[in-house]
Amino acid sequence: MTYFVSANHSVRYHGGRSWPPVILSAALRAVRLHSDFNFILCGDRSVIDPELAKLSDADRSRVTVRHCEDVIAMTDSPSQALRHKKDSSMRRAIEAVQTKQADACVSAGNTGALMCLAYYLIKTLQGIDRPALVSFMPTAGHHRVLLLDLGANVNCTSEALFQYAVMGSVLAEQMLGKQRPRVALLNVGEEDIKGNTLVKMADEHLKQVPALNYIGYVEGDDIFTDYADVVVTDGFTGNVALKSSEGLAKLVVNEVKKQSSSNLWSRLMARIALPLLKSIYNRVNPDQYNGASLIGLRGIVVKSHGNASADAFYYAILQAMQEARLRVPEQIKSKIETVLLEQL
Amino acid sequence: MTYFVSANHSVRYHGGRSWPPVILSAALRAVRLHSDFNFILCGDRSVIDPELAKLSDADRSRVTVRHCEDVIAMTDSPSQALRHKKDSSMRRAIEAVQTKQADACVSAGNTGALMCLAYYLIKTLQGIDRPALVSFMPTAGHHRVLLLDLGANVNCTSEALFQYAVMGSVLAEQMLGKQRPRVALLNVGEEDIKGNTLVKMADEHLKQVPALNYIGYVEGDDIFTDYADVVVTDGFTGNVALKSSEGLAKLVVNEVKKQSSSNLWSRLMARIALPLLKSIYNRVNPDQYNGASLIGLRGIVVKSHGNASADAFYYAILQAMQEARLRVPEQIKSKIETVLLEQL
Incomplete structure (x- = not known):
């Protein structure tokens, strides 16, 4: 099984984390721990090679380095990336998936460019108009919920929402091991009278599909209550839902840290509580849920946070591996066909 | 100065909190503490009168009870509420604002019905197409940020976003005491290339208005970072942003509570940390930010959470009082005129 890591240069320009150690160390960890995978690392050979020397001979034999001259910057527009950066590490990584040399690609680079390159090179599955970005979120009771789309398409149609529901259902079935995962539409109220036109049309459509376990509307706070498996x-x-909840989580944790420098009693409480708070934060923190999959394509593409830690980037690689093992694109293709046949 | 509390029956049917004690006790607290206000309570006289007996004669002299036969249920559609419930407590409360008998109305009833009644009876200010629902949110550094619209209009235009910016700016100036409040548009990325059509058009428009301190795009997590005064x-x-961040805050707090019943060490940590965590939760908890104002109308309407506690409902009353003192609708009217003149 071939696995593909895009050690994307452009991360250097974003978030202040030092590239390449973060991405490379995550990749080398994956190489060491997963001997059933081969890896192709795209990027500047002069940076990658010295790090590879740290691997055992057996591990190194499963790694191919593909040297790339170009870098897609965080400020490049998707069309610039597509037209002018033919030898970028990101493009080479996606091309490897396109040509079936690799099963999956992971990148922490420019999201817009990644989505654009993946869309044009790998193409979407039949029946899917546009890929969607999907990620896991924490819920009460240590379950996880899939939220999509996280920003692949900002101008959306009700048909796209319907396709997201099908894809999300497959992903929850495969990745969360759920039988008939509960699929819900995010809305501003649970009553039928509420909601914008887009949501109401998708709701009507989803109600008519027995192949999906569609449970109706949920509101923003229900994302975290284990009411649905797919939102x-x-x-x-x-x-906005993803980032505003992340923002609030950060606010809570920062507040605790600030208390540590307040009066003695608060300081003491905060000091004692910090391990507990950290364990809670770790459950809700974005790192652990790093690795947003771009689904609906004829291949696997996972997007890591641009300023991910090595741990977080490793989670993104794990996610891509799991999708490759479970053959998620094939599963989505088959489900879409079932659903489309049902509607004939 | 006349102040108007709609002790709305329909709250009884929602959220499981016992009406009327919650709303009535909040109202009576406002009566006791704010002798510069008069109050009109709408609802079932047989329920309200016994409670009023607890007030001193002087306080009671500032309260008028308006008996209403009808109740708008949480399940009533806005049009049902408008057409068929002519003697509902909510309608009577809004009519009092419409006829200038009252400066403001507070209700914890059906949001859709409240917005619909307010829109049709009180009407919007000249230059405002639709009212917006606005509330304060917590940010780092104990500041507050205004977020709007919270659901008054789910099918929105770029012109409406522009009007929200003007109204939000006035509210931040008046209620937060900010000089030239920083107004931002919520988007999925800070780069100009990102965003949906709606947001891009509003951005273009806002850039051309010197009367506003427009600072561009913010992302979901920036709501809580004190980057802007108005989002x-x-x-x-x-x-969705409001409710998903509320949902995550609840998840964090519930997680701590659950730890209390886990192993001894966690239990101890959680027990010690609970006061600290509660103080943090109190800062982010929705109760404190209860009272979403419906702005853009020719009068003041404040919406309380349907399942608000007495404290939370009291906050909503306080907010309505402050808006009445500051004459917020007049301030918005004047700002809108300035902005429209600038654009001639």
Whole structure:
């Protein structure tokens, strides 16, 4: 099984974390721990080679380095990336998936460029208009919920919402091991009278599909209550829901840290509580849920946070591996066919 | 100065909190503490009168009870509420604002019905197409940020976003005491290339208005970082941002509570940390930010959470009082005129 890591240069320009140690160390960890995978690392050979020397001979034999001259910067527009950066590490990684040399690609680079390159080179599955960005979120009771789309499409149609529901259902079935995963539409109220036109149309459509376990509307706070396994929304709303909940989690944790420098009693409480708070934060922190999959393509593409830690980037690699093992694109293809046949 | 509390029956049917004690006790607390206000309570006289007996004669002299036969249920559609419930407590409360008998109305009833009644009876200010629902959110550094729209309009135009920006700016100036409050548009990325059509058009428009201190795009997590004083978005996205961040805050707090019943060490840590965590939760908890104002109308309407506690409902009353003192609708009217003149 061939596995593909895009050690994307452009990460250097984003978030202040030092590239390449973060991405490379995560990749080398994956090489060491998963001997059933081969790896192709794309990037500057002069940076990658010295790190590879740290691997055992057996491990190194499963790694191919593909030297790339170009770098897609965080400020490059998707069209610039597509037209002018033919030898970028990101493009080479995606091309490897396109040509079936690799099963999956992981990148922490420019999201817009990644989505654009993946869409044009790998193409979407039949029946899917646009890929969606999907990630796991924490819920009560240590379950996980899939939220999509997280920003692949900011101008969305009700048909796209319907396709997200199908894809999310497959992913929850495969990755969470759920039988007939509960699929919900994100809305501003649970009553039928509420919601915008887009959501109402998708709701009507989803009600008519026996192949999906569609449970109706949920509100923003229900994302975290284990009410649904899959929460479907447009890319604009999904991105805002993801980031605003991350923002609040950070606010809570920062507040605790600040208390440590307040009066003695608060300081003591905070000091004692810190391990507990950290364990809670670790459950809700974005790192652990790093690795947003771009699904609906004829191949696997996982997007890591641009400023991910080595641990977080490793989670993204794990996610890509799991999708490759479970053959997620094939599963989605088959489900879409079932659903489309049902509607004939 | 006349102040108007709608002791709305329908709350009884929602959220499981016992009406009327919650709303009535909040109202009576407001009566006792704010002798510069008069109050009109709408609802079932047989329920309200016994409670009023607890007030001193002087306080009671500032309260009028308006008996209403009808109740708008949480399941009533806005049009049902408008057409068929002519003697509902909510309608009577809004009519009092419409006829200038009252400066403000507070209700914890059916949001859709409240917005619909307020829109049709009180009407919007000239230059405002639709009212917006706005609330304060916590940010780092104990500041507050205004987020709007929270769901008054789920099908939104770029012109509406522009009007929200103007209204939000006035509210931040008046209620937060900010000079030239920083107004931002909620988007999925800070780069100009990102965003949906709606947001891009509003961005273009806002850049051309010197009367506003427009600072560009923010992402979901920036709501809580004190980067802006006003964050503008459509009602669908705003509602999801509000509720998903509330949902995550609840998840964190519930997680701590659960730890209390885990092993001894965790239990001890959680027990010690609980006061600290509660103080943090109190800062982010929705109760404290209860009281979403419906702005853009020719009068003041404040919406309380349907399952608000007495404290939370009291906050909503306080907010309505402050808006009445500051004459917020007049301030918005004047700002809108300035902005429209600038654009001639």
